[in-house]
Amino acid sequence: MATKRVVLVTGVSRDLGARFARSLATDKDVEVVGLDVIPPRHDLGAADFVRADIRNPVIAKVIAARGVDTVVHLAMVATPDSAGGRSSMKEINVIGTMQLLAACQRAESFRKLVVQSSISVYGASPRDPVKFTEDMSARAQPRTGFGKDSLEIESYVRGLARRRPDVVVTTLRLANLMGAGVDSHVTRYLSLPVVPRVMGFDARLQFLHPSDAVDALLLVTRRDVQGTFNVAATDVVTLSQALRKMGRPTVGVPKAAAPLVATLIRQAHLVDFSADQIDALTYGRGMDTSRFTSQTGFVPRFTSLAALQEFVGISELGLLSPERVDSALEAAARVLRTAAARDG
């Protein structure tokens, strides 16, 4: 029997990790080991589950015992509350990655690393180009929150790539996930009954459907594609469009008051924001995905708009749902028609 590939997937108790592990495990030649600190809520299919903390050196033993050759690191936390606070979030993201990479570096069997990074590394500012390519760096370096964590994670990953040149290292910068069943700060924000938004700005949002994210991760796990890549749908939608499709009324908030409002919303446990995500919802940002497409031939099946539509389809529509808008418009039109009729 040819030696089976052994793939360690971190962060499998979350949606993306579980979907990825399940899809990868359908391949008979691959043994999938799923890792997380809490048991998975989703079915992992043929994948094994190992309960371990990546922040703990015991992870090295798992890698050695299973003879892991490929590590797919998906255990990143984007918002503080889901991790139990900002310091805990930072520990999972940064210290967790450091420990995991330290364990990988010493493992003999280790040949390949795939890391999930994020569009957050580009920050968001009014001085941004309309689409970032992989070679550009943030115009306004993210100094807090998930953006900063992602930058640090990437720098540790680069460090490992330097020290172990024999390892194939792939970093995928994923756009915000959007689609049915996605639970993120963006989807929760769009689902607020009345949505506060920064006045006078209409952010461009670029999404990625989870199934496309899984496909992209599978592709780079199965094939060797060295480097850092942006992964997203090519089109953008604006925040206004998203809110109108959701039928949500909005309240304008001056830019200076936005952090305060975001804090209030966080404290009410409505939406969990990390500080840098407000800028992204103000100025918007986009990624150029042509490098990934030209190197791997990967084309996302969902556009940003289609992904959003899918999410809207399963969401409860707000106060300004299309039916209400239509009936209000009809009423107004009727009044105006009678005005014309009196003319005769």
Added chain:
Amino acid sequence: MGEAEIIDFGSRGQASRGRRRSGRIPESQGTPTPGDEAPGFESEEVPQTPALGALFSELARLASRSLQSLRSVPVTQLSDLAADPLHTLASLAQTLGVDWEDSLDETVTFIRKRLRGDYAIDEFGFDPEFTTKIFLPLLRRLADSWFRVEVRGAENLPADGSALLVSNHAGTLPIDGMILHTVVYDEIGRHVRMLGADLIFKTPYSHDLARKTGSTLACQEDAERLLASNQLVAVFPEGFKGLGKPYADRYKLQRFGRGGFVSAALRAQVPIIPTAIVGSEEIFPLIARAPGLARLLGLPYFPITPLFPWLGPVGMIPLPSKWIIQFGEAIPTDELGSGAADDPMIVFNITDQVRETIQQTLYALLMQRRSAFF
């Protein structure tokens, strides 16, 4: 280089001191009447444009003309309008030949689409539907009735393919950019994609409007992305230096940045079309820039015109100057080869060539314009 000794009247030092205009040299006094400016000027010399005092006496004449035409307003219809606004509106529409029912249906469909978010935008946030159906019709009124824009050299605008329009920039607020967008769209049916300063994208509402109407940040990456996707791109290399220059320096081109626009055009090998806009200088004659106040507000300058901020919102109405927009012959860049963008000498030469062309065209147009307002 003729621009060193240009402005021959309205000393700059005085402008910021206040509104004293006594120490003016005589040639700028009388209102220029048709025909009295064209002769006597060599083509090298700077044509005369009205100084502030003359500008306002002309404006007064314009106002009295419009007041006369106001006398013919039908008073009875106005009282009808107050009594039953909807009915009057409907009958007015009928007399104007508008089908009330049809346009009503159309409007309802349009509003429904907008409120549902069913419209397409491109990666820059450009919303063609909003631009052609709301933004441009409003500006068209401004361009046709208020500024009475006269377009020359429209045949130099390409019907397809990329090109870079390079224009002078003036008028305190970037109204010249919007008017340029309107006239180009009306001439050849293509949208001009503007490149704007980061202040535009930092400021609320201005960010929103700019992105919706197809503008993007003036940076190398975005310029190249637009030029690579067959777009007509416009750039104002003077930036705030041109927009916020005092009225005394009108029609005197400022420094053209660092030639970034030329290297973008060279890299994409697209032609450069020098564009001269006459009329934008007079819409908000800037007499002072209040640098202290500007710093406080985080603006490049705080405009003080004879009407603003003294008259509040009324002072924000642009003066109805007469505009002429001339599109020059395209300067080809494709024969220079792709390496030319990295040769600073070529870039500087083309920058100078474009700048000189625009400056000379401005002077030529000013000589032909009868007055700032008629």
